Amino acid sequence: MRELSFEGTTVRFGTGRSALTAVDGVDLTVPAGSVVGLVGESGSGKSTLAKAAVGLVPTTSGEIRLDGAPLRTRRERRRLQLVFQDPHASLDPRMTVGESIAEALRGRRGRTARAAEVARLLELVDLDPARARSLPSGLSGGQRQRVALARALAAEPEVVLADEITSALDVSVQGAVLNLVRDLQRRLGLTMLFISHDLSVVRYVSDVIAVMYLGRIVEAGPADAVLSAPKHPYTRTLLDAAPAFGVGLDDPVPADDQRLDTEAPSPHDPPQGCRFHRRCPIGPLTRPERTICAEADPQTGAADRPHRSACHFATDLMEVPAP
Numbered sequence: 001m002r003e004l005s006f007e008g009t010t011v012r013f014g015t016g017r018s019a020l021t022a023v024d025g026v027d028l029t030v031p032a033g034s035v036v037g038l039v040g041e042s043g044s045g046k047s048t049l050a051k052a053a054v055g056l057v058p059t060t061s062g063e064i065r066l067d068g069a070p071l072r073t074r075r076e077r078r079r080l081q082l083v084f085q086d087p088h089a090s091l092d093p094r095m096t097v098g099e100s101i102a103e104a105l106r107g108r109r110g111r112t113a114r115a116a117e118v119a120r121l122l123e124l125v126d127l128d129p130a131r132a133r134s135l136p137s138g139l140s141g142g143q144r145q146r147v148a149l150a151r152a153l154a155a156e157p158e159v160v161l162a163d164e165i166t167s168a169l170d171v172s173v174q175g176a177v178l179n180l181v182r183d184l185q186r187r188l189g190l191t192m193l194f195i196s197h198d199l200s201v202v203r204y205v206s207d208v209i210a211v212m213y214l215g216r217i218v219e220a221g222p223a224d225a226v227l228s229a230p231k232h233p234y235t236r237t238l239l240d241a242a243p244a245f246g247v248g249l250d251d252p253v254p255a256d257d258q259r260l261d262t263e264a265p266s267p268h269d270p271p272q273g274c275r276f277h278r279r280c281p282i283g284p285l286t287r288p289e290r291t292i293c294a295e296a297d298p299q300t301g302a303a304d305r306p307h308r309s310a311c312h313f314a315t316d317l318m319e320v321p322a323p
């Protein structure tokens with residue numbers, strides 16, 4: 001069980017006019033043995049943050065630590081395993097399931113011991129060990145994602161980063177894979193960063209929820225608190241978009257609800273002040289007197305605050321009772 005922490009993590013891509021900051025000074029801790037759900041629209045920087053942790057993209061500044069020690073070498077980063085949305089990307093179509101998993105096993109072992117370990121891992125993800133002889137093309141999407149999980153677990157990781165792992169699956173199998181993830185996380189005591197654009201998915205597995213918008217964490221706190229009493233209007237809009245979990249607040253949301261129909265601003269040129277202000281239901285769009293939103297960049301305050309939010313008017317949201 002290990003704690004993963006991001007401290008001021010920043011990732012910039014490109015130079016000159018094509019430069020963009022995909023991850024902008026992220027402070028986030030994933031406590032040992034717990035699941036932090038990271039949610040936000042496409043392009044908010046979630047994948048880039050996960051890739052930075054495993055060393056697939058270089059950080060521009062900041063530090064990523066495991067139990068307080070900066071992650072630097074490839075060997076240290078092997079303690080983190082990233083599972084992607086698309087198992088096609090992580091499974092070689094020419095290798096059998098067994099070969100793919102065996103390739104990721106740690107340590108030297110004989111053939112029989114490897115086969116036994118592959119069988120154990122397949123059972124761990126609720127697959128028939130006979131599947132070891134199948135090619136990925138012979139499996140369903142859900143089964144392929146289970147194999148991708150088994151392959152990640154073969155490396156005996158301390159931290160698993162799951163990036164949209166149910167997004168490509170039919171709704172009917174999403175629940176089963178989510179159950180499996182939660183079950184494995186508990187049984188193996190894994191530390192997990194669970195990424196999805198879908199708050200109703202994140203909600204299902206997370207102890208803590210962090211909300212990302214244009215490269216920043218705009219809200220983070222215990223899952224129950226974030227869901228029942230969000231402190232950032234962007235989280236509110238995500239909740240409203242996930243109907244089953246709408247918080248039903250009675251506050252000045254414009255009737256012709258234009259908020260997230262507008263496209264997210266470009267990370268090439270993020271808005272001045274609060275990055276969300278041009279889409280915000282409680283900002284200058286509906287309250288022209290709130291000029292501060294377009295002028296001053298709100299901070300979330302200390303990363304160790306249990307429930308933090310980067311909104312100048314967070315108290316407006318907090319005053320509204322939970323459903």
Ligand SMILES: Nc1ncnc2c1ncn2[C@@H]1O[C@H](COP(=O)(O)OP(=O)(O)OP(=O)(O)O)[C@@H](O)[C@H]1O
Nearest residue numbers: 013014022041042043044045046047048049197267
């Ligand atoms: N290698 C790269 N080079 C240049 N820009 C990149 C690169 N990778 C990501 N980006 C850009 O960085 C921003 C964040 O992308 P990222 O994939 O991290 O977002 P995301 O929240 O994971 O969204 P999605 O769910 O669509 O992947 C986007 O604007 C994206 O176009």
